[in-house]
Amino acid sequence: MDWSDTADQAAFRAEVRAFIEARLPDRYTHDPFDSGEHFVQWVFDRHAEEPELREAAREWARALADRGWVAPAWPAEYGGAGLTSIEQFVFGEEMARAHAPPVGGNGVVMLGPTLIVHGSEQQRREVLPRMLGGDYVYAQGYSEPGAGSDLASLATRAERDGDEYVINGQKIWTSGAHYADALFMLVRTDPAAPKHRGITFLLVPGMDTPGLEVRPLLDMTYGHYFNEVFFENVRVPVAQRVGEENRGWYVGMTLLDFERSGVAGAVAHEQNVAQLAAFLASPEGAAYRRTGGW
Numbered sequence: 001m002d003w004s005d006t007a008d009q010a011a012f013r014a015e016v017r018a019f020i021e022a023r024l025p026d027r028y029t030h031d032p033f034d035s036g037e038h039f040v041q042w043v044f045d046r047h048a049e050e051p052e053l054r055e056a057a058r059e060w061a062r063a064l065a066d067r068g069w070v071a072p073a074w075p076a077e078y079g080g081a082g083l084t085s086i087e088q089f090v091f092g093e094e095m096a097r098a099h100a101p102p103v104g105g106n107g108v109v110m111l112g113p114t115l116i117v118h119g120s121e122q123q124r125r126e127v128l129p130r131m132l133g134g135d136y137v138y139a140q141g142y143s144e145p146g147a148g149s150d151l152a153s154l155a156t157r158a159e160r161d162g163d164e165y166v167i168n169g170q171k172i173w174t175s176g177a178h179y180a181d182a183l184f185m186l187v188r189t190d191p192a193a194p195k196h197r198g199i200t201f202l203l204v205p206g207m208d209t210p211g212l213e214v215r216p217l218l219d220m221t222y223g224h225y226f227n228e229v230f231f232e233n234v235r236v237p238v239a240q241r242v243g244e245e246n247r248g249w250y251v252g253m254t255l256l257d258f259e260r261s262g263v264a265g266a267v268a269h270e271q272n273v274a275q276l277a278a279f280l281a282s283p284e285g286a287a288y289r290r291t292g293g294w
């Protein structure tokens with residue numbers, strides 16, 4: 001099969017490349033060998049202490065929003081770019097080539113498309129534009145200390161109290177929760193039902209909701225990317241439920257399909273491998289290999 005660009009794809013690639021060259025803030029034009037973090041850099045920069053980093057994040061979000069490219073995969077009727085799969089691939093390749101960070105985080109990649117499938121009209125109207133403006137970044141509250149690969153054993157409990165759910169329990173490995181504005185999560189609403197059928201999908205509209213506490217979970221390099229999130233009588237309006245009560249497993253799995261199919265992520269990793277290979281073949285890389293890297 002011939003994977004080279006067609007004339008249309010080559011024209012689109014040139015358009016994306018020219019846009020990135022014109023609009024990508026200097027902050028993101030990294031040393032070509034320093035590629036590891038670029039994929040999440042925008043999310044971190046939004047809340048950086050340095051005002052120039054926050055401004056770079058805002059400037060890049062504005063540039064992509066002006067061009068309608070914050071959400072390449074979303075349909076145009078919801079404010080997305082409505083790109084075809086091949087165009088998304090080309091777009092992702094050019095973004096990765098330039099170390100240009102995607103804007104919008106988990107919300108654009110996972111939650112937005114899930115709301116388009118399962119959300120209420122009100123949820124789509126309220127939540128999708130916030131993601132497209134770069135104003136709202138979501139964390140993913142799925143895993144728990146006793147629920148990883150077997151996610152359906154999750155035990156964080158949500159009980160109905162009038163028009164609200166009251167949440168108690170704990171999530172773990174919550175990437176970037178300390179930079180997030182809001183959270184989407186799976187909760188147990190019917191402990192008596194077979195485990196996949198007692199789960200509900202909720203949006204928690206603010207990380208500052210009373211009773212919600214984010215605690216850092218440092219990795220073995222003392223890096224802070226993961227967190228634990230604790231819930232003590234956290235109240236969330238029933239209107240924040242996505243889909244039906246006790247049918248959240250299906251909503252949650254739709255979201256994982258979007259997470260797994262993240263084309264942009266795959267091409268960014270391909271780019272990292274290509275850069276690592278180029279580095280190892282360079283004189284600096286040869287020296288690095290001779291000394292074992294230390």
Ligand SMILES: Cc1cc2nc3c(=O)[nH]c(=O)nc-3n(C[C@H](O)[C@H](O)[C@H](O)COP(=O)(O)OP(=O)(O)OC[C@H]3O[C@@H](n4cnc5c(N)ncnc54)[C@H](O)[C@@H]3O)c2cc1C
Pocket residue numbers: 139140141142143144147148149150172173174175176
């Ligand atoms: C980079 C990264 C980011 C993450 N971000 C998030 C996030 O933002 N939000 C979130 O909710 N979660 C997040 N996670 C958590 C992730 O989804 C879980 O790590 C994953 O579901 C696995 O669960 P666990 O770590 O508890 O491992 P476990 O389920 O305890 O598995 C440990 C090992 O046991 C094996 N194993 C498990 N069950 C069986 C079995 N029945 N038979 C044989 N072998 C088995 C597994 O293959 C694995 O090798 C993240 C994880 C990573 C690595």
